Amino acid sequence: MNRFSSSRVLCASVAALALSVAPARAATVTSPPYLDEITGARALDFVKARDAHTLDVLTHDPRYAGFYKDALTIAQSHDRIAAPEQLNGQIYNFWQDADHVRGIWRRTGVASYRTGKPDWTTVLDLDALSASEHANWVWKGADCLEPDETRCLISLSDGGEDAVTVREFDLATNAFVPGGFALPGAKQSADWLDRDTLLVSRPWRPGDLTDSSYPYIVRLWHRGTPLNVATEVARGTKQDMEASGESFTDGQGHHVALIQTAHTIFSSSYALLENGHTTPLDLPRKSDIQGLLDGQLVVRLNEPWTANGQTFPTGALVAVDPTQPAPKPELIAAAGPRQMIEGAAVTKGHVLVALYDNVRGTVVSYARGSDGWRGRRLALPGDVSVSITSSTIRDDDAFIGVSGFLTPPELWQANARTGGLNRLVAMPPQFDAAGLTVDQYEAASTDGTKIPYFLVHRRDMAENGTNPVQLYAYGGFQISMTPRYSGTLGKLWLDRGGVYALANIRGGGEFGPAWHEAGLNVHRQRVFDDFAAVARDMIARHVTSPAHLAIRGGSNGGLLMGVEFTQHPELWKAVVIEVPLLDMVNFETMSAGSSWTGEYGSVRDAAQRAFLEQISPLQNLKSGVRYPVPFIMTSTKDDRVGPVHARRFAARMDALHLPYFYDEQVEGGHAAGANLREAAQEAALEYTYMWRTLDGAP
Incomplete structure (x- = not known):
């Protein structure tokens, strides 16, 4: 991506479930080394055998075919809102459907888009490009040179990896530029400095990557020169996470180029790049830049900052002139104790802020006046999630997305200057929400902290402990889980009488940076306790009972699922573990794992290692324990977390003679699904697994 009310008292039977024994020191686990060879023959044989078992059982379940059909119909529906991207005075959109499996990048005029039935022109066809180049290109976005926005850098991934190729594209001719900028595939970043110069960060030679597997050397590459003679302008270290360049342009014609050196995933230093030379900027390390307006950087603070005799609170949004030797920040907006600034976007003369109050979203437009910054709240629907879908420095128009558990996505056009709103389109319902309602409750965690969660259910739901519940959470990286519409969830779960719960556990960003920091590294048990508290x-x-409770989470949420699986096997019947981290004793040496030590800690620190050993799902699988039968899902092409975590966990389950389902998709990267068909198949498999498990199928 939500939640509230309160109940602290547990009945005796539930209180018994709350008792848990602190795990002993983790066992040493040795996995077959061939599993680490991502595309090795023996590793893929291991994967194919387990995939075959899963597909044989689940695709022959009588529910699967209907689930797949419904999930694919929803995914490929032409009633979906075509998310707008404002470029060069027109509207662009990337679209996938049954006829465009890999997708097309297309455009239309603003007036045509406003009709709700745009007349689209295809700009780039990825299916045709893939066929002509014998590749499987996955769209990773376009970065277009401001303010003209006629030349773009298009990033394409092979099968969904984080590694991309970058090519220059001309919007005037709808074609790649002959002899234009082209970067071969790698984990890299590129941004425009001007029409003939790029800021490029990539592995210039073998080994030019950090321990986190990202580039750390930034160079200027001039048009018409060989890539290997690009001029170095900044360099981090192998111990940093990454170094990259980024440029900003505003509606008043100011241009700022910056070098960002990410020391960890949460802390960075910034330098101003002028005439090939860098000057450090005095910004707090825990901050991120949202844009440029009237020559000032718009900065979100993730820690308190004292500058020019004033202290700005954690979570605030400030404006800073990067050319001043000593910063004189101005407060744009501050978040209250139960609020969170999710993000900001810049228009020609305003800053739009997505603000959440008790996990319910709204948008506020801020303008700078003679007496400081003043905000105007836009009159959007309440009790929903909001997202600033698109903005432009050409004018003050922007597009706002609105969605709720039972509110199909809507797209609103907003004017940041006047506050005017116009609902352009609302997606038709994809499931029957009549009779459904949403409640918000609180659960008391182990330390007494109130953890909010949402419950989506039928109004006439019986409180007899037998309702099938799917509980979802993430709990990490300051990422917030907010109410959002899902046709697949509605059709495959809610329509069949299921209850959906979304927990706002610590580690996320629902209440700002402090909510996140409460669950960092050795404090992460709070995150796991929060999740269990919501279940209890x-x-x-x-509402439910362990025999009727399914839990699901991916990536960092996959780690959460692995921990809950091992720490509280008695609390759940079905556990879906998606693209997970599961070997926390060795995660730093796997794929991009070293980049997450700021979140999880490091085994190089004795206290942090002891904690990681205590909670690591792989090392805490034990014989003689009655575990649920889980569904483990990953992707061979995932070069972020990687499939090795899931493979090692499966191998350990084998060694302990424990049953499980396993599905490793070849493509899709960390998103696990390179196209809509693969995503629909994965959804059908997971929902089939959850329903048959809660129904008591073997």
Whole structure:
């Protein structure tokens, strides 16, 4: 991506479930070394055998065919809102459907888009490009040179990896530029300095990557010169996470180029790049830049900052002139104790802020006046999630996305200057929400902290402990889980009488940076306790019981699922573990794992290693324990977390003679699904697994 009300008292039977024994020191686990060879023959044989078992069982379940059909119909529906991207005075959109499996990049005029039935022109066809180049290109976005926005850098991935190729594209001719900028595939970044110069960060020679597997050397590459003679302008270290260049342009014609050196995933230093030379900027390390307006950087603070005799709170949004030797920041907006600034976008003369109050979203437009910054709240629907879908420095028009659990996505056009709003289009319902309602509750965690969660259910839901519940959470990296519409969830779960719960556990950003920091590294047990507390609260309310409870999470949420699987096997019947981290004793040496030590800690620190050993799912699988039968899902092409975590966990389950389902898709990267068909198949498999497991199928 939500939640609230309160109940602290557990009945005796639920209180018994709350008792847990602190795990002993983790066992040493040795996995078959061939599993580490991502595309090795023996590793792929291991994968194919387990995939075959999963597909044989789940695709022959009578529910699967209908689930797949419904999920694919929803994914490929032409009633989906075509998300706008404002470029060069027109509207662009990337689109996938049954006829465009890999997708097309297309455009239309603003007036045509406003009709709700745009007349689209195809700009780039990835299916045709893939066929002509014998590749499987996955769209990774376009970066177009401001303010003209006629030349773009298009990033394409082979099968969904984070590694990309970058090519220059001309919007005037709808074609790649002959002899234009082209970067071969790698983990890299590129941004425009001007029409004939790029800021490029990539592995210039073998080994030019950080321990986190990202580039750290930034060079200027001039048009018409060989890539290998690009001029170095900045260099981080192998111990940093990454170094990259980025440029900003505003509606008043100011241009700022910056070098960002990410020391960890949460801390960075910035330098101003002028005439090939860098000057450090005095910004807090825990901050991120949202844009440029009237020559001032718009900066979100993730820690308190004292500058020019004034202290700005954590979570605030400030404006800073990067050319001043000593910063004199101005406060744009500050978040209250139960609020969170999710992000900001810049128009020609305003800053649009997505603000959440108790996990319910709204948008505020801020303008700078003679007496400081003043905000105007836009009159959008309440009790929803909001997203600033698109903005432009050409004018003050922007597009706002609105969505809720039972509110199909809507697209609003907003004017940041006047506050005017116009609802352009609303997606038709993809499931029957009549009779459904949303409640918000609180659960008391182990340390007494109130953890909010949402419950989506039928109004006439019986409080008898037998309702099938799917509980979802993420709990990391300051990422917020907010109410959003999902046709697949509605059709495959809610329509069949299922209850959906979304937990706002610590580690996320729902209440700002402090909510996130409460669950960092050795404090992460709070995150796991929060999740279990929500489950117990639902059990105490007689919404469900362990025999009827499924849990699901991916990536960092996959780690959460692995920990809950090993720490509280008695609390759940079905556990879906998607693209997970599961070997926390060795995660730093796997794929991009070293980049996450700021979140999880490091085994190089004795106290942090002891904690990681204590919670690592792989090392805490034990014989003689009655575990649920999980569904483990990953992707061979995932070069971020990587499939090795899931493979090692499966191998350990084998060694302990424990049953499980396993699905490793070849393509799709960390998103696990390179196209809509693969995504629909994965959804059908997971929902089939959850329903058959809660129904008591073997």
